[in-house]
Amino acid sequence: MFDGHKKRVVCMWFPRLASDRVLRARPIDAPFVLTFNQKSTDRIYCLNRQAEALGLHRGMSFADARAFCPTLVSQPARPDLDARFLSTLRRWATRYCPWVGREGVDGLVLDVTGSTHLWGDEAAMLDDMRLRAQRAAITLRLGLGDTRGAAWALAHYGGTTGALAPLPVAALRLDTATITALQRLGLRSIGDLATRPRAPLARRFGPDLLTRLDQALGHLQETINPDPDPPHYGVRLTFPDPIGLLPDVMAATARLLATLCDKLKAQEAGARKLMLTLRRVDQGSQQVELRLASAMRDPARILPLFERGLGSVDVGFGIDVMRLQAVVVEPLPVQQIGTVSPRQPDQLNDLISRLGTRIGLENIQRFLPADSHIPERSFSIAPAAFSDPDSNWISHRPRPLRLFAPEPIGAKGAQPPARFRWRRMALTTGRAIGPERIAPEWWLEDDNWRSGLRDYWKIDTREGRRLWLFHTPQNPGWFVQGEFI
Template sequence: MWFPRLASDRALKVRPVDAPFALTLNQHNTDRIYCLNQQAEALGLHRTMRLADARAICPTLVSHSAQPDLDARFLATLRRWATRYCPWVGYEGPDGLVLDLTGSTHLWPDETAMLEDMRQRAQHAAISLRLGLGETRGAAWALAHYGDTVGALGPLPVAALRLPPATIVALQRLGLRHINDLSTRPRGPLARRFGPEVLTRLDQALGHIPEAICPAEEPPHYAVRLTIPEPIGLLADVMAAVERLLIPLCDKLKMHEAGARKLVLTLRRVDQDSQQVELRLASAMRDATRILPLFERGVGAVDAGFGIDVMRLQAVIVEPLPLQQIGTIRQAQPDQLNDLISRLGTRIGLENIQRFLPADSHIPERSFRMAPAAASPPQNGWGSVKPRPLRIFSPEPITGQGAQPPSRFRWRRMTLTTGRATGPERIAPEWWMDDDGWRSGLRDYWRIDTHEGRRLWLFYTPQNPGWFVQGEFI
């Protein structure tokens, strides 16, 4: 199976365009055509062409940036679809699949009916597909790219042997343009001039050298099931069954060096009604001892009815969790904090538990951001060498004159006396950001220790003289 317009077909399925269309990829600081639809090909455009040249030929060309990662995912989806024809399906480059139909053709009237079904399904899905059926992998590839599905290999060009472009050009210069021309020549001179690759590819296509088809490995399925002989309904019995499910599931996660972030427990009652308990974790985990208590609240709210006879536990969201080297020095682990976040998340939702993270800005109001604690690991402290108050609020004006801090001022109905003033620390506005709060210009910040015990963060605006309180040290 060769999908000559895999990338453009994927993009057009998301956003249809009734015009010449092309996907571009930046290569060596130049936008070049990565894939294009049939209308663009009919106008003479081709891959690797510069986008500027393509627009000169076709001013109405619609272009978008290519996304090879999404194309790879789309090809993986097509691979799963192709397993309906045979179990042995592997990848053939970035835009093709190879199938070993041995032992599967008896499910169809004949091979022609199978190929016709492939074409019809691809056409219904608006996917360009070319097929090649041969006795060998090389022959099938050659017929899909340069032939008519089924036929002889001799009349096909030497490019059908999957050779490098430089080798193809060299063979054509010698007059060896077709596979027949190559197969009738003495093998010794060809091997001395071009190396063993040309003869190897020729023998693979003709079936003289076997070429295996390796199917893609299926991703692991993290789910376990338990059938209970006698229906259960007590909380202790259900939790004991959950423990029996967690142990093999965690063992499978450990074997693949993965951890679960979301678990779904399905409980089927004897009346065929099912209930689900969803558990989202603050970090990837595979420790059954730590996960089991987190299920207790959700399991306790389940209505067992006349009893539960089938239970299924599945890790819906899985993340890599590689093994760690155990050292002699004991290091602090965030397991207890993550367990607390997970336990609180089962009550109020993980998205409602937030943490402060540093932001890349010297402006006090922009030096931090809020992020869900479960989705963002803790980071190091702020990089400022100057101390910052724990509490920062909107600037509140106070009375004061001159560039030096006032010796006595009133703030929030309190009269305060300055004991020690440390500063100033001048902070300039970020000119590339439009912020109404910093339109007054520069700010000179002071750390003020008052006799009344308050430790405040004040600033003075030289352009528009005035004093403000913006934070308090705790």
């Protein structure tokens, strides 16, 4: 019979969490390791079973590992993706109980008190956990105990269930220095530690040692704090009678937007991508996707952007359900309102969003400064919706607004020509400012700069043209590369 007062805790330990994450997506039948850089040395972060069988271990130098196993396959470690994978496993574990928390970076802890009878008994529940993990190609070790500390100890150093006394003192979740000091004193197991007087242990090792011991033995309570579920940015609207007219659909979209934007405001977030799903009475559905140039949560600004997409929707015999979801969300913190209104880019972002619904956000681009003194490399082109124009253009010399490929002109000498022809025009030099010598970036391959140095001049012609000319001393010649407007 189930004892409602007896607490039962399960610890899920994934000893190969990082490598299992990678190998599930791309299986490799060979020794495999993930590496990380520590003090300018690549070391093993995680490894699969085949690599462990060869004697490799975590923290081992990657160079030494390659010497042991020349066929070793490796990839850089990604702790951020591992944390995301553990979050996915945490959501999966809620099928066994609602109280699931993290246990370090590679484990979970479940308070299964009152839940085990749903699976028949504790053994059946643990078997189900093992089976599902095996099907998902995830290495899993389990521990079941009356306390969180006991479950952790059994998962890492013992079987699924059993006594704690024979387990090593490392099973108490102690730091390495404390474990080493206890072993030197001959206290190698939890049983050895539990039978010793507490006062000398507290004086020598501090209160943490006895706290961990009491937590494992159940003398001190240890709570399990489950991670909060991430906010869900989706709203739904059901109609008693189907709708089909565009004004009615727009009005329903406005109601959905108001509710969704309230959720976004409560979380200080803004939507970058919205998905509106319209389900018809014949069970068919259509979707309208809206991508925004910046994070927004203002219904009045977002609603007009839906009109074009909704105008092309085939409503059939009517729409009875509408669902709006913010697919991509970005932080949008509340800003302090001052007495002087700062310049806001809202109008530009709204224009980019409106144009993006017609031609695509990727096709609206802007120039961004690049760290190079070579004229052709001093800028980059990026989609305006996915780049921030907060960098200033820094140039010690003026640069022309129009820049094109160098065009040769028939001129000789190292000084700017008094007269020259360019694009079938006869031009006369009125004023010449320069030279500005620019050397090629030798570390980059660029066929246009193989001629070597360039001496640039700003030429104001009497005919009104303001050109940017350069002379190549190594292979004498004059070229026009830009025009000032």
